[in-house]
Amino acid sequence: MFGKGLVKGMQITWKEFWAPKATIQYPEHQNPIPDRFHGRFVLDLNNCIACGMCANACPNKVISLRKQKVGTKQFLTNYVMNIQYCMFCGLCVESCPKDALHFSKVINMNQYFYNNIPLVLVQREAPAEPVEKEKPAAKPTSQPKADKSAPTAKSEVAASKASDKEGE
Ligand code: SF4
Ligand code: SF4
Numbered sequence: 001m002f003g004k005g006l007v008k009g010m011q012i013t014w015k016e017f018w019a020p021k022a023t024i025q026y027p028e029h030q031n032p033i034p035d036r037f038h039g040r041f042v043l044d045l046n047n048c049i050a051c052g053m054c055a056n057a058c059p060n061k062v063i064s065l066r067k068q069k070v071g072t073k074q075f076l077t078n079y080v081m082n083i084q085y086c087m088f089c090g091l092c093v094e095s096c097p098k099d100a101l102h103f104s105k106v107i108n109m110n111q112y113f114y115n116n117i118p119l120v121l122v123q124r125e126a127p128a129e130p131v132e133k134e135k136p137a138a139k140p141t142s143q144p145k146a147d148k149s150a151p152t153a154k155s156e157v158a159a160s161k162a163s164d165k166e167g168e
Contacts, residue, residue: 033105038088040106041081043121047100050076057095060085065122071130079122083109 024031033039050067051074062085066078093101111117 027108033107036103037105037107038090038103040104040109041083041119041121042102042104043079044100044102045076045122047098048076048079049098049100050074051097053095053097054092054101057091059089059091060087062086063092068126070126070128073130075126076122077124077126079120081119081121082117083119084117 050065052065052067055061055063055065062082064078064080064082065076067074067076069075088103090103093103109119
């Protein structure tokens with residue numbers, strides 16, 4: 001009885017030893033991450049208008065932001081996510097009207113110390129004066145503008161028709 005069970009167990013072990021492995025040697029090897037993966041957050045500061053809609057949309061109150069008025073616009077000075085309470089539902093990303101908040105494919109967000117867990121995406125001082133954005137340089141026009149006084153094909157055809165009538 002004992003010997004039979006042992007042989008059966010060893011048969012399974014032997015079979016699984018040669019079967020293809022589902023596990024990989026992480027972190028040396030990593031499985032490909034899908035495009036729509038919900039990884040570490042990325043904030044596009046050029047698009048963010050510090051409206052706070054992402055913070056309002058979060059059911060777990062993960063996002064806290066601070067802003068300061070500079071000129072006529074709000075300037076984002078601090079944006080922190082208490083990522084330990086985040087469930088990566090994506091409601092904050094969906095609610096952003098400027099498409100400024102995104103998920104990335106970064107999965108490694110572990111920290112050794114608890115105080116380092118909050119994800120600080122912005123920490124900066126507001127400028128005293130509004131910062132003017134550089135305007136893109138005007139594209140050089142390769143073709144010269146058409147001279148309105150110059151005769152066009154249509155006007156030439158009309159003129160020739162008029163001269164024909166006069167000749168008749
Ligand atoms: S993914 Fe969900 S839980 Fe996490 S910050 Fe965004 S809204 Fe909050
Ligand atoms: S909703 Fe978008 S634009 Fe508004 S504060 Fe959040 S990231 Fe910035």
